[in-house]
Amino acid sequence: MNEDYLWNKTGADAEIEKLENQLRAFRYRKTAPPALPALPIKAPHQTARKSNRSLYAIAACAMVAMILLGAWLQFSISKTKIQTQSAEIVLSENEFSNSTGFIMPDSPDVTIKKTASSKQPPKSQVLSSKKSLAVIAFPTKAMANIHRADQQKNVMLTKEEKFAYDQLMLALSITSSKLKMVKDKAAGLENSQAFYENKQ
Amino acid sequence: MPIMSEYLLKVLLLMLFLASAASTNAQDAHLRFEKLNNLESKALDVVEVNIDGKLLDLAKRTLVKVNDQDAQKIGQAISGLKGIYVRVYNFEKDGEYDIADIDEIRQQLQTPGWERLANVRSKRNNQKVDVFTMFTGDTMSGVAVVISESKSVALVNVIGPIDIDLLAELSGKLNIPKIEIEKENKPKN
Numbered sequence: 001m002n003e004d005y006l007w008n009k010t011g012a013d014a015e016i017e018k019l020e021n022q023l024r025a026f027r028y029r030k031t032a033p034p035a036l037p038a039l040p041i042k043a044p045h046q047t048a049r050k051s052n053r054s055l056y057a058i059a060a061c062a063m064v065a066m067i068l069l070g071a072w073l074q075f076s077i078s079k080t081k082i083q084t085q086s087a088e089i090v091l092s093e094n095e096f097s098n099s100t101g102f103i104m105p106d107s108p109d110v111t112i113k114k115t116a117s118s119k120q121p122p123k124s125q126v127l128s129s130k131k132s133l134a135v136i137a138f139p140t141k142a143m144a145n146i147h148r149a150d151q152q153k154n155v156m157l158t159k160e161e162k163f164a165y166d167q168l169m170l171a172l173s174i175t176s177s178k179l180k181m182v183k184d185k186a187a188g189l190e191n192s193q194a195f196y197e198n199k200q
Numbered sequence: 201m202p203i204m205s206e207y208l209l210k211v212l213l214l215m216l217f218l219a220s221a222a223s224t225n226a227q228d229a230h231l232r233f234e235k236l237n238n239l240e241s242k243a244l245d246v247v248e249v250n251i252d253g254k255l256l257d258l259a260k261r262t263l264v265k266v267n268d269q270d271a272q273k274i275g276q277a278i279s280g281l282k283g284i285y286v287r288v289y290n291f292e293k294d295g296e297y298d299i300a301d302i303d304e305i306r307q308q309l310q311t312p313g314w315e316r317l318a319n320v321r322s323k324r325n326n327q328k329v330d331v332f333t334m335f336t337g338d339t340m341s342g343v344a345v346v347i348s349e350s351k352s353v354a355l356v357n358v359i360g361p362i363d364i365d366l367l368a369e370l371s372g373k374l375n376i377p378k379i380e381i382e383k384e385n386k387p388k389n
Binding site: 157160161162164165167168170171172174175176178179181182185186 | 249258261286288367
């Protein structure tokens with residue numbers, strides 16, 4: 001092998017020239033570089049990252065909503081507990097007074113309807129939770145049901161309110177009974193008059 | 201502008217006059233029961249109810265708070281009410297009270313404004329029943345019921361408009377006790 005032909009292409013070497021001729025098809029040709037694309041093409045992995053980001057945002061929002069819902073449920077349950085406990089106190093006071101004949105000192109509030117049962121506090125808690133969930137699921141229907149249930153709730157009256165209410169009811173009762181008596185009397189007289197007229 | 205303000209002033213004065221006239225009429229419907237105070241010591245049972253002013257307002261607010269259908273009806277029936285005064289005296293024997301005291305109340309109802317609605321006189325039990333009403337325009341401004349029998353006296357004075365029919369309908373409902381103070385003895389056939 002002629003080293004000068006191999007490195008400097010001086011002289012001649014038949015073997016190398018044969019190889020050159022065989023590899024001529026792959027010879028380097030100087031041409032213009034390929035044109036660059038007009039718009040940048042979006043890489044597929046970038047889209048995936050974006051969709052992942054929105055999923056994370058939704059998950060975060062859901063988590064915040066769950067925390068808020070949990071806090072609200074906790075608050076409403078504790079509120080129901082307080083109401084049940086106060087009803088229990090009033091009931092036990094009444095039971096105590098009934099059994100012993102001893103009149104308890106004046107309390108600020110007087111119940112006129114006995115609704116909340118002191119023996120079943122968990123039921124009211126469950127009801128409260130159910131209420132909250134129902135409001136979320138079916139707002140209009142649930143609100144109507146709750147409104148109806150609230151109407152049958154305890155009505156706590158103060159001592160003064162109860163006194164005013166009782167006085168009014170007594171006055172109205174006597175008034176209505178007297179007026180009814182007069183009305184019945186007048187109707188009786190008319191009937192007897194009609195009876196005598198028919199007889200004649 | 202001066203003419204306009206003068207006109208407005210006249211209208212205001214007229215309204216003030218009408219309002220004061222209405223309030224005067226409403227005040228006139230109030231009967232004086234002072235003469236009956238001496239009956240308390242003689243009577244077997246006494247019922248005395250005076251409900252007006254702040255107490256009546258509180259009772260009206262309580263009716264709203266109770267949030268019951270019947271309570272709402274009563275609230276409607278008494279929405280314009282200004283006061284109710286009731287006196288009931290039951291005696292053990294006949295003639296334990298002076299009928300002149302009751303006739304004095306009846307005299308108060310002879311003043312202008314009162315109109316007799318019912319007048320029942322019965323020799324049985326010496327029963328005398330009078331119902332009077334007072335109207336301001338088309339609005340009822342007072343009702344008075346005076347019932348005297350040989351063993352009992354009952355007086356009711358209502359100030360302000362009241363739906364009597366609705367009240368009669370609600371009798372016995374909503375903790376309104378059906379108080380039968382006097383039960384008439386039905387004649388046997």
